[in-house]
Amino acid sequence: MQMDVLKIGTRGSALALAQAHETRARLMAAHGLPEAAFEIVVISTSGDRIQDRPLSEAGGKGLFTKEIEEALLDRRIDIAVHSSKDMPTALPAGLELSAFLEREDVRDAFIGRAAARLEDLPQRAVVGSSSLRRQALIRRLRPDIEVVMFRGNVQTRLRKLYEGQVAGTLLANAGLRRLGMADVITELLPLERFPPAPGQGAICIESRIGDEKVKTMLEPIGHVATAQALSCERAFLAALDGSCRTPIAGYAQIDGERLAFAGMILSPDGQAVHEVAAEGRAAEAAPLGTDAGERIREKAGARFFEGWS
Numbered sequence: 001m002q003m004d005v006l007k008i009g010t011r012g013s014a015l016a017l018a019q020a021h022e023t024r025a026r027l028m029a030a031h032g033l034p035e036a037a038f039e040i041v042v043i044s045t046s047g048d049r050i051q052d053r054p055l056s057e058a059g060g061k062g063l064f065t066k067e068i069e070e071a072l073l074d075r076r077i078d079i080a081v082h083s084s085k086d087m088p089t090a091l092p093a094g095l096e097l098s099a100f101l102e103r104e105d106v107r108d109a110f111i112g113r114a115a116a117r118l119e120d121l122p123q124r125a126v127v128g129s130s131s132l133r134r135q136a137l138i139r140r141l142r143p144d145i146e147v148v149m150f151r152g153n154v155q156t157r158l159r160k161l162y163e164g165q166v167a168g169t170l171l172a173n174a175g176l177r178r179l180g181m182a183d184v185i186t187e188l189l190p191l192e193r194f195p196p197a198p199g200q201g202a203i204c205i206e207s208r209i210g211d212e213k214v215k216t217m218l219e220p221i222g223h224v225a226t227a228q229a230l231s232c233e234r235a236f237l238a239a240l241d242g243s244c245r246t247p248i249a250g251y252a253q254i255d256g257e258r259l260a261f262a263g264m265i266l267s268p269d270g271q272a273v274h275e276v277a278a279e280g281r282a283a284e285a286a287p288l289g290t291d292a293g294e295r296i297r298e299k300a301g302a303r304f305f306e307g308w309s
């Protein structure tokens with residue numbers, strides 16, 4: 001019998017390909033299918049092409065997903081594999097996040113050259129990061145440190161580090177692990193002082209709403225607790241209006257039927273910080289996240305989100 005090939009869309013970066021291969025491996029194992037039952041389709045996105053300015057200025061998160069979502073809608077691919085962290089809260093009509101793979105470790109990793117630990121860096125050391133959240137968290141902890149924009153893929157960033165352009169950089173532990181590069185890490189940063197970005201460490205799969213064949217395929221590889229955590233974190237982000245110039249952290253932990261969420265927003269210099277906590281039933285993940293987002297908005301005041309552009 002002729003079998004349909006499931007087309008898996010992904011960006012072409014090493015991390016994106018690792019995530020697509022992991023998804024394919026899980027689908028093969030869950031369904032006893034050969035590799036030939038899948039085709040990995042690499043799609044270049046505007047986010048991959050823009051290298052000369054911060055993405056938050058060029059249009060933000062959607063830049064990594066637009067062309068891939070067009071391919072989904074045009075049926076050139078059947079599923080798209082993404083880092084949840086890079087997904088906008090609003091998806092195009094007709095598409096949904098239909099599965100989340102079990103989450104990796106969510107912590108940020110420090111890769112230091114001048115010192116193994118971030119807090120042991122010399123005064124006024126230069127650290128590279130293009131994440132608004134990481135920049136603000138570093139400055140909050142060490143106002144003397146100079147944070148410089150640091151873009152490019154993981155390999156490029158590490159080369160710049162070892163060439164001596166910076167004394168250290170921060171990357172997601174999850175990404176380094178998926179690349180088999182966790183050995184470069186010199187410190188795993190504690191969650192309390194370095195709360196992760198919403199979605200960090202979780203691979204999500206996007207597909208067409210109503211595609212029953214895909215839904216059946218994905219069912220066994222989806223992880224319920226990760227989906228609940230992500231539903232809370234994405235609702236939190238959406239309630240903050242996705243104001244992509246504001247550093248935002250948010251992390252939901254699931255323990256059986258219970259969910260605990262911690263959220264934080266910061267000024268870019270790390271000196272103004274607002275925190276929010278929520279606890280409740282995992283089944284109510286989304287309303288808990290929305291409520292946390294509304295509460296932190298209220299605490300901070302509308303002007304907090306306008307002051308930093």
Ligand SMILES: NCc1[nH]cc(CCC(=O)O)c1CC(=O)O
Pocket residue numbers: 083084085086170171172173174175199200201202203
């Ligand atoms: N914005 C790039 C991006 N998107 C997801 C990850 C890491 C992997 C993950 O969080 O799942 C990274 C790189 C990084 O932050 O180090």
